[in-house]
Amino acid sequence: MTTNKYLPGITRDELKTIIKELGEPSYRANQIAEHIYRHRVTDPDKMSNLPQNLRGKLKELFFPFPVAVEECIAAGDQTQKLLLKLHDGNQIEMVMIPTAERMTFCLSTQAGCPVGCRFCASGAAGLARNLSAAEILAELFAGAEIHGSWPDNIVFMGIGEGLLNTGNLFHALEIITGHDYIGMSPRRITVSTSGIVPGIYKLAELGKEFTLALSLHAVNDEIRSSIIPDKLRYPIAEILQAADFYRNTAGRMVTFEYTLLAGVNDSPQDAETLARLANKHHAKINLIAYNPTSDKFKRPTDKVIEQFLHKAESICRNVTLRRERGGGKKAACGQLRLGKIQNDGNLS
Numbered sequence: 001m002t003t004n005k006y007l008p009g010i011t012r013d014e015l016k017t018i019i020k021e022l023g024e025p026s027y028r029a030n031q032i033a034e035h036i037y038r039h040r041v042t043d044p045d046k047m048s049n050l051p052q053n054l055r056g057k058l059k060e061l062f063f064p065f066p067v068a069v070e071e072c073i074a075a076g077d078q079t080q081k082l083l084l085k086l087h088d089g090n091q092i093e094m095v096m097i098p099t100a101e102r103m104t105f106c107l108s109t110q111a112g113c114p115v116g117c118r119f120c121a122s123g124a125a126g127l128a129r130n131l132s133a134a135e136i137l138a139e140l141f142a143g144a145e146i147h148g149s150w151p152d153n154i155v156f157m158g159i160g161e162g163l164l165n166t167g168n169l170f171h172a173l174e175i176i177t178g179h180d181y182i183g184m185s186p187r188r189i190t191v192s193t194s195g196i197v198p199g200i201y202k203l204a205e206l207g208k209e210f211t212l213a214l215s216l217h218a219v220n221d222e223i224r225s226s227i228i229p230d231k232l233r234y235p236i237a238e239i240l241q242a243a244d245f246y247r248n249t250a251g252r253m254v255t256f257e258y259t260l261l262a263g264v265n266d267s268p269q270d271a272e273t274l275a276r277l278a279n280k281h282h283a284k285i286n287l288i289a290y291n292p293t294s295d296k297f298k299r300p301t302d303k304v305i306e307q308f309l310h311k312a313e314s315i316c317r318n319v320t321l322r323r324e325r326g327g328g329k330k331a332a333c334g335q336l337r338l339g340k341i342q343n344d345g346n347l348s
C-alpha cells in the first residue's frame, strides 16, 4: 500500500486519516506534522518519538523526499544556488540570498517555463512540467536544511510562471503560511508573474497579503511583444487592471519589475512613462540591469542605467535598482539548469 504522496505538503487532516487507517493513536498525526513543519524533519527514520514500526510504515506509505541536491554554487557575495534533481530527472533551481538582516529564498514553480521571455534562460528550453506542491515545498526544505532554519522571506521568482501552476503553488502557499504548518506571514512572501491575468485574479481571491511582483519589462505592448512571445502575453491594459484589483483586494502595493535591456526599453522616455504608470497604479518600480544569458540582448551601460534610474526617481518616489546577487558565472535565473541541459545534450 502507498499513499502516492510526499510528506512535504501533507495536511494534518490527511495525516489523521492515514494514522486512523493504520490503527495508531490519533496524537501520532500531530507528532508527525510537528516533525515536518516545526522541526523540518521529513525522514521518518529521524522522527525519534515515533515507534520503530510506525516509522517503517511511513517509509512504505510515502514517496522519498522529492528533490536531491545535485550542485551547490556559492557566489562571492554568499548567495548560494542549488541545482535540484527531481524524481523524473528534471532539474530546477532555488537560490538562497542572505543580507545582514535577513535570509531570502528564491523558489521555482515549474521545470522550465512556457512563457519563453526572450531574455530569460529559464524559458529557453520551454516547459518540461509543473512542479507539484511537494516539490515546491521540497526546495524550501532543502534550503532550510543548509541554512539551519526557515528563511525570513520567500520570493517565487525562480524558474517558471507560478500563476500558470496555481493549484500546486497555492497549496504550497497554504502550507507555508498556515498557522498549523510553517506559519510565515504572507507579507514576507512575493509571488512573481509575467502578467498572467487570470492568475492574478485567482491570487487576489486568496485574500492574503502576498506581495505581487509584476514583470512588466516594457511600457507598451509593442515593446513588450519584442521581449515576450504572443502565446502567453496579455495586453498591458488588462494586466494593469488586474494589478489594480489585486492591490485593492489584498491591500498591498504591486511592484513593477523592469529588466533594462540596451536599446529596447531603456530610453529616458521609457523611464518617464514607466514612472507615470507606477504613480497612476500606486506601484513600486524595481529596475533590474540585465544579466546577459544570450547574445540577443545586451545590458545597458552603467551610465544609461543611472540616467534611467534618475529620470524615473524624478517622477516616482518608489524606485529601486536591484543590485546583482549571485553575480558571475551561471548566476542568472535558469542558467544553472540550462547549462546542465546543454551539457547533457538534452536541449529541445
Ligand code: SF4
Residues within 6 Å of the ligand: 113, 114, 115, 116, 117, 120, 121, 122, 123, 124, 158, 159, 160, 161, 193, 194
Ligand atoms: S522571465 Fe519568468 S516568465 Fe519569463 S521565461 Fe523566464 S521564468 Fe518564464
